[in-house]
Amino acid sequence: MTPFRDAGIADAFAVPLAAPDDFAGWRDQARRLLMAEVPPDRVTWQVPGEGGGDLFASGHRLPAPHPDAPQPRVPRAFLDLAAKAALHRDEGRFALLYRLLWRLQQRPGLIEDEADPDVRQLHRLVRTVRRDIHKMRAFVRFRVIGSGEDERYVAWFEPDHHILRANAKFFVNRFAGMRWAILTPQGSLHWDGGVLSEGPPAARSDAPAEDAAEDLWRRYYGSIFNPARLKVGAMLKEMPRRYWKNLPEAALIPELIAGAQAREAAMVEQGGNAFDAERPGSLPEIAQAIMACRRCPIGCNETRAVAGEGPSQTPLMIVGEQPGDTEEEQGRPFIGPAGQLLRAHLADAGLDLSKAWLTNAVKHFKFVPRGKRRLHQNPTAKEIDICRWWLESERVLVRPRLVLALGASAARSLLGKTVSVQQVRGQPLALEDGSELWITTHPSYLLRLNDGPRAQEEARFAGDLRAVAARLAELAG
């Protein structure tokens, strides 16, 4: 023993963790330290790749649990926050977490005390990590390499914190059908369509630089960029400059800002509703591209996008609001309860669904988790507007003569402004490409009504669909 230890100064423990994001390891060791009644100022956490470490600490041989030590109290709310904060690159994070855990044993309500400096620091770390997780989901851009059997998608990304593993499930769910790799300076993830594996840190030059998909991103970004709403500060907050170097669409930003005034004038002249000349060239191209779209918060919520379906050119397009729980799981529009009701009414009205293009205003499912359930949430006007480009692109290709909008979100997407469904339903409105827009209620609205009102509203809905069927017959004749 060193003289320091004899003097009781160096009764300290250096506890190694397996990786910078080794929260499970920290939790196990923290529990053992608590049981042995080792106070926080006697512990240093040794994290691979990080400095620090106590010259006088006694390695990782922890003392045996104190015989009278009570089971540690670890509130769920703390654990959830701690799991996120552990991913921060701040080298003091594990010490902070252990200090909080230690203090929670004496003061179980501590975590509610937002004035406490440790609790405040915990929240600060969590906020930063959440932002980084979100940014990675929004700004990873895959580039295709190889073709046919060998086709793979590779992305380069530089996270600020240790979030790569924490984001793995998101990318597996989102891109389950592709073979991809995400390379970062901290490590890499590889998905072969069935198995996820981890690889070593990579360099930017390991990832491909350019591919044809870049063009699609640039066209899409150029089209959703609304010069009339340009707020440079807000845009930079959403898309900070440090991410630009890996974003194909970012190359457009200076040019778009510079051209904003001219574009705004042109939009005003064209009624603010101009169709872009450059769009995806095929419906499968849209179906593939929406999977990678994360331009709005809904796109970042771990769900897969649901593409429209139907014949590639057809006179009738039916537009719902967004995929629901079942649609998202199975990747097809209108197959859940609202879809069943819609399908029954369409058949009654004599409308042949196999001849319609069925799609949604918003391509991702927006929900709030409630236990095991996912509760539908309405998209905001901004989310609908961001997603409109995809719907417009579908219209350009499908070229329907009549578009049936189900509910207010679909109506907004098609008209570019919010209208009252009750005021405009059941009559044709002109769309800018010469097609007709008919608006009626959304079938989910009918499902929410009680028996009496529901029978009445279903009868009106059925009437609207018959009117659409009659008009389609006229247009065909």
Ligand code: URA
């Ligand atoms: N509701 C919609 O608006 N669209 C669907 O695809 C399913 C339910």
